[in-house]
Amino acid sequence: MDAREKEIEKLKDYKYGFSTDIENTRAPKGLNEEVIKFISNIKKEPKWMLDWRLKAFERLKQLKEPNWQKPKYPKIDYQDLYYYSAPKSMDDKPKSLDELDPKLLETYKKLGIPLQEQARLNGIAVDAVFDSVSVATTFKGELNKKGIIFCSMSEAIREHPELVKKYLGSVIPLSDHYFATLNSAVFTDGSFVYIPEGVRCPMELSTYFRINATETGQFERTLIIADKGSYVSYLEGCTAPMRDENQLHAANVELIALDDAEIKYSTVQNWYPGDKNGVGGIYNFVTKRGLCKGKNSKISWTQVETGSAITWKYPSCILKGDNSVGEFYSIAITNNHQKADTGTKMIHLGKNTKSKIISKGISAGFADNTYRGLVDIARNADNARNFTQCDSLLMGNKCGAHTVPYIKNKNSSSNIEHEATTSKISEEQLFYCNQRGLNQEEAVSLIVNGFCKEVLQQLPMEFAVEAQKLVGISLEGSVG
Amino acid sequence: MLKIKNLKAKIDNKEILKGLNLEIKPGEVHAIMGPNGSGKSTLSNVLSGKKGYTVSGDVTYLNENLLDLEIEERAHKGIFLAFQYPLEIPGVNTNIFLKTSLNAIKKAKGEKELDAIEFLKLVKQKAGELKFDEKILSRQLNVGFSGGEKKKNEILQMSILNPKLSILDETDSGLDIDALKIVSEGVNALRSKESSFLIITHYQRLLEYIKPDFVHVLINGQIVKSGGSELALELENKGYESLS
Numbered sequence: 154m155d156a157r158e159k160e161i162e163k164l165k166d167y168k169y170g171f172s173t174d175i176e177n178t179r180a181p182k183g184l185n186e187e188v189i190k191f192i193s194n195i196k197k198e199p200k201w202m203l204d205w206r207l208k209a210f211e212r213l214k215q216l217k218e219p220n221w222q223k224p225k226y227p228k229i230d231y232q233d234l235y236y237y238s239a240p241k242s243m244d245d246k247p248k249s250l251d252e253l254d255p256k257l258l259e260t261y262k263k264l265g266i267p268l269q270e271q272a273r274l275n276g277i278a279v280d281a282v283f284d285s286v287s288v289a290t291t292f293k294g295e296l297n298k299k300g301i302i303f304c305s306m307s308e309a310i311r312e313h314p315e316l317v318k319k320y321l322g323s324v325i326p327l328s329d330h331y332f333a334t335l336n337s338a339v340f341t342d343g344s345f346v347y348i349p350e351g352v353r354c355p356m357e358l359s360t361y362f363r364i365n366a367t368e369t370g371q372f373e374r375t376l377i378i379a380d381k382g383s384y385v386s387y388l389e390g391c392t393a394p395m396r397d398e399n400q401l402h403a404a405n406v407e408l409i410a411l412d413d414a415e416i417k418y419s420t421v422q423n424w425y426p427g428d429k430n431g432v433g434g435i436y437n438f439v440t441k442r443g444l445c446k447g448k449n450s451k452i453s454w455t456q457v458e459t460g461s462a463i464t465w466k467y468p469s470c471i472l473k474g475d476n477s478v479g480e481f482y483s484i485a486i487t488n489n490h491q492k493a494d495t496g497t498k499m500i501h502l503g504k505n506t507k508s509k510i511i512s513k514g515i516s517a518g519f520a521d522n523t524y525r526g527l528v529d530i531a532r533n534a535d536n537a538r539n540f541t542q543c544d545s546l547l548m549g550n551k552c553g554a555h556t557v558p559y560i561k562n563k564n565s566s567s568n569i570e571h572e573a574t575t576s577k578i579s580e581e582q583l584f585y586c587n588q589r590g591l592n593q594e595e596a597v598s599l600i601v602n603g604f605c606k607e608v609l610q611q612l613p614m615e616f617a618v619e620a621q622k623l624v625g626i627s628l629e630g631s632v633g
Numbered sequence: 634m635l636k637i638k639n640l641k642a643k644i645d646n647k648e649i650l651k652g653l654n655l656e657i658k659p660g661e662v663h664a665i666m667g668p669n670g671s672g673k674s675t676l677s678n679v680l681s682g683k684k685g686y687t688v689s690g691d692v693t694y695l696n697e698n699l700l701d702l703e704i705e706e707r708a709h710k711g712i713f714l715a716f717q718y719p720l721e722i723p724g725v726n727t728n729i730f731l732k733t734s735l736n737a738i739k740k741a742k743g744e745k746e747l748d749a750i751e752f753l754k755l756v757k758q759k760a761g762e763l764k765f766d767e768k769i770l771s772r773q774l775n776v777g778f779s780g781g782e783k784k785k786n787e788i789l790q791m792s793i794l795n796p797k798l799s800i801l802d803e804t805d806s807g808l809d810i811d812a813l814k815i816v817s818e819g820v821n822a823l824r825s826k827e828s829s830f831l832i833i834t835h836y837q838r839l840l841e842y843i844k845p846d847f848v849h850v851l852i853n854g855q856i857v858k859s860g861g862s863e864l865a866l867e868l869e870n871k872g873y874e875s876l877s
């Protein structure tokens with residue numbers, strides 16, 4: 154293969170691997186107070202926000218990077234990273250899409266996320282985050298009419314300080330753990346959602362995260378508040394160019410559901426996974442936590458994790474309100490040298506709280522996939538219920554799957570069920586599919602999609618088809 | 634249509650097919666009978682292209698060297714195997730499996746693929762002909778199907794895919810008389826000048842409903858006797874011992 158052919162082969166594997174050639178404004182390299190002030194300043198933040206960041210930074214100095222996870226990685230030099238990078242054209246934030254750099258519009262179009270008025274996805278409002286800034290948010294006006302706030306985090310800090318002050322850090326405390334604290338100090342952009350009392354959000358809200366700049370970490374911060382009796386379905390998608398370096402994406406996502414409110418949060422994570430030999434790829438170290446604060450509230454996480462060199466995250470629910478419900482539906486696919494250590498924590502505090510965990514781990518090539526979960530039932534959480542099902546599917550015999558379920562139960566009226574299976578795609582199943590005219594890749598995709606069905610069903614329809622394709626694509630070349 | 638010359642197949646250094654010869658012309662129905670372990674399933678596997686065998690000999694199918702083709706290419710070119718033990722695929726809806734299969738074959742042949750509505754119409758018609766309960770088709774593929782349902786599902790797939798050469802590996806085993814009739818009707822409905830059948834069975838019973846043009850006796854990896862449909866009756870009465 155010559156260089157061009159190689160490039161094409163690579164593109165076939167990961168079609169979001171292109172990069173956009175654009176002039177950037179960057180913070181000076183490294184992690185220090187000056188850089189934090191730079192970020193806060195360029196985002197025109199009020200002083201309380203800067204103070205909050207600096208407090209986190211002080212705290213960070215006393216924290217150690219955790220090391221208990223299964224996938225190990227080389228030491229990250231935090232002084233050798235850029236913490237802010239944004240297209241220069243965003244310096245004076247364009248007022249409308251017409252003023253937006255055509256290169257950015259083109260990038261999102263290529264990613265299948267058209268931002269222009271006439272081409273927009275039907276019924277889906279999009280916040281497009283490019284490196285450290287939100288470049289555009291669609292359908293803002295329409296949503297506003299219902300009192301819904303959907304904007305970038307940076308804008309929310311300026312325009313809705315009372316909400317941000319009240320809820321930011323209320324689910325993931327400023328000094329929760331190393332990466333969460335790092336994020337609190339240097340977070341750049343992400344989405345902010347507020348659904349007022351009694352409102353059912355009329356469309357899917359989504360954020361598309363794109364990493365473009367080199368040597369840059371992305372520190373996303375998202376905050377979603379569903380007021381009493383409201384409902385919202387939110388989806389995030391992620392891609393990045395193919396590079397030989399490992400890039401860090403350390404996000405904090407906080408969800409708050411008040412009385413009778415429901416938040417459905419779906420993720421289709423397709424960061425660059427690295428090449429076949431495990432060179433490059435994103436370190437996806439993310440803290441996601443939802444608080445079912447009110448009675449009868451519900452938070453449901455659905456994740457389809459197919460990308461990243463390392464995925465390390467536990468989208469969790471704190472079930473504080475009586476009768477609140479937490480759900481976690483997960484597909485984690487690791488191929489080649491990818492690694493995942495993911496799962497959830499369900500913390501039952503209120504009475505009659507219910508949680509459900511469905512995890513599907515698929516491992517191929519030399520990959521390693523760990524489900525790690527905690528079901529924690531507090532002393533006063535009478536009649537708490539949990540159901541957990543962890544299924545692993547192995548392809549080939551060089552990959553690994555592990556299930557680490559922790560249970561802490563302090564209330565004898567609770568009911569906890571746990572089921573786990575490990576299986577392989579059998580030669581006979583493949584032969585059967587091949588005999589019916591499917592080639593190897595189609596057969597694997599069909600069988601794996603069947604294995605993941607319970608989780609795929611949870612995705613909003615608009616994304617289910619994409620996710621199904623992604624499941625097939627991410628396993629290409631995994632059987633000989 | 635199919636010409637097999639001196640076909641040998643080994644697995645784990647154990648020779649299972651030991652020089653088998655057989656010719657099937659378009660429109661013909663051939664039955665293969667033989668005791669357990671004689672190599673009947675091995676023959677259907679080797680013809681469908683299953684991996685893991687060391688194969689030698691010549692097999693020509695529609696003027697092509699069959700042994701050069703991948704499993705799915707053989708399927709695209711009209712070879713269908715009704716499995717002795719159909720596989721379960723959890724989470725995969727039977728209808729979706731069928732549609733994926735039909736469209737993969739259509740695509741390979743350069744024909745227009747069916748959309749969901751066209752497909753469901755076709756399934757409804759075929760299932761009706763086979764008196765096959767459509768509700769079963771919205772269940773996961775073969776999961777929790779009874780033995781009879783699995784076999785009928787194979788025949789339904791066969792009639793939808795409309796193959797040129799259908800190989801039925803003991804499809805009749807374990808079927809009650811009603812199911813047996815349905816299966817036979819499915820085969821008979823597909824019989825035409827262009828389509829051929831290789832029917833593997835233990836029992837003469839099936840051959841009362843599907844009249845074969847030829848019957849072959851397979852013992853220890855070789856065809857030891859061939860004849861017309863009367864041979865099946867003879868076997869039923871005298872047993873295989875008389876031939877070995």
Ligand SMILES: Nc1ncnc2c1ncn2[C@@H]1O[C@H](COP(=O)(O)OP(=O)(O)O)[C@@H](O)[C@H]1O
Nearest residue numbers: 644645647649668669670671672673674675676
């Ligand atoms: N994978 C295998 N490994 C070893 N021996 C096998 C394998 N498959 C089949 N055999 C042997 O080959 C012989 C023929 O098997 P098979 O073709 O299944 O017979 P039939 O279908 O006529 O009952 C049997 O002795 C069986 O044990």
Ligand SMILES: [Mg+2]
Nearest residue numbers: 673674717803
């Ligand atoms: Mg057999």
